[in-house]
Amino acid sequence: MQVIDWDLAVATGTRLVRPGPQVSREEAREAVAELRRLSRVAEGHVREFTRIDGGVAPQPATIVDRPGWIRANVDGFRVILEPLTERARRSxxxxxxxxxxxxxxxxxxxxxxxxxxxxxxxxxxxFLPPDPTGKAPTGRLTLVAPNIVHAERELRVDPHDFRLWVCLHEETHRVQFTGVPWLREYVRSQMTDFLLASDVDLSTLLERLRAATDVVADVIRGGNGNLIDVIQSPRQKEILDRLTAVMTLVEGHGDYVMDAVGPSVVPSVAEIRAKFQRRRQGGSRMDQLVRRLLGIDLKMRQYAEGSAFVRTVVDRVGIDGFNAVWTSPETLPTQAEIARPELWLNRVHGYGGLPGAN
Structure with missing residues (x-):
């Protein structure tokens, strides 16, 4: 059985998605070629700065359009949701x-x-569909060319600088998950546990639907709720706390590396960062409403909170001291430690007596 009609999801998404910016065929070819090249350039800068090296030669970035991004994410969702689908088959x-x-x-x-x-x-x-030959990489860096071109035009920034700046952030994620051997499996296992911890009996479902209606009304009035919070079981909320902490770390690390490396290789990085930050916070009233409902604003906060954590730790113990976070799941920061980095420094590095430490 299917929990989700994936073919219909792809058909719906590709039908509803807005077209990308108008570009000539030559402009499109140039953008694709430059993004592929800059992803490799960025990879070298990121590995040198982060001092994370898994010894795996990276594959070229995959450049997609908007429908291609939808299809790729449906493939990933199939993999992620397989445990839930398997449980549904037995129902x-x-x-x-x-x-x-x-x-x-x-x-x-x-x-x-x-x-x-x-x-x-x-x-x-x-998460990619398994390769029968076992030769394909387990992860893939994907860049959405139309969106990058649209953003650089909207922001009126230097296209080359902006593309390299974006590649620095995304390549940091590739380096994290290829250079830290246990990290991918940790995230996968937490996501599986999250899905299997759901309690989807009819009475619970109706109760959460009513709660979701209340959240929509609250957000329309200007509240800060989101739908993700109201569709979880108590066990799922506990797991989600761990997932949120690790994703805040990796997103914040990506932002930190992007801005730390940027000044030496992206001449207009200060202008790009300022304009991009305003873009993140903007949008129409409807756009802001949907972002809050889907929890996208939470992701924006993750960038800021995670980056602040990384910056504080690197300032105290250097990049090698920060890299202790990648030692094992036990050295990952909790949400409380991300909010108060001195707690993590005290626990992992024995920094007793730091301001605010207990």
Missing amino acids: NMPAIVEAVGSRITGVEVGAVLAFMASRVLGQYEL
């Missing part, structure tokens, strides 16, 4: 409920992906 759900439910969720997933597909600049895809 006794009536066929009509299964058919209707999978199509409804397929449309919903497609609509969300269409919204996101015009905004994402790039990502490191952690």
Whole structure:
């Protein structure tokens, strides 16, 4: 059985997604070629600065358009949700409920992906369909060319500098997950536990739907709620705290590296950062509403909080001292430690007596 009609999700997403910026065929070819080249340039800068090297030769970045990003994410979702799908196969759900439910969720997933597909600049895809030959890489760096071109035009910044700046952030994620052997499996296991901790009986589902309605009304009135918070079981919230902490770390680390390396290789980095930050915080009233409902504003806060954590730790113990976070799951910071880096420094490095430490 299918929990989500994936084909319908792809069809819905590619139908609803807005077209990219108008470019000539030659401009498109040049943008794709430069992004591929700059991803390799950025990879060298990132490995040198972070001092993380897994000894794996990186593959060239995959350059996609908006529909291509949607298809790639559906492939990743299939992998991530396989444990939940397998559990559903063993259930006794009536066929009509299964058919209707999978199509409804397929449309919903497609609509969300269409919204996101015009905004994402790039990502490191952690979860790919298994390769029967065993030769394909386990992850893939993807850059969304139309969105990068649209952003650089909208911000009126130097295209070469902006593209390299974006590549620095995304390559940091590739270096993290290829250079820290246990990190990918840790994230995967936490996501699997999160999915399997769901309690989706009918009464619970109805209760959460009512709560979701309240959240939508609250956000429209200017509140800070989001739908993610109201569809979780208590066990899932506990797991999500750990997932949020590690993703805040990797996103903040990406932002920190992007800005630390930037001044030496991206001449206009200060202008780009200032304009991009204003862009992150802007958007129409409807755009801001959807971002809050989907928890996207939470991701924006992760960049800032994670970057502040990394900056504080590097200032205290240097980049090698910071890299202790990658030793094992036990050395990852908790959410409380990200908010108060001195707690992590005290626990991992024995920095007793730091201001604010207990």
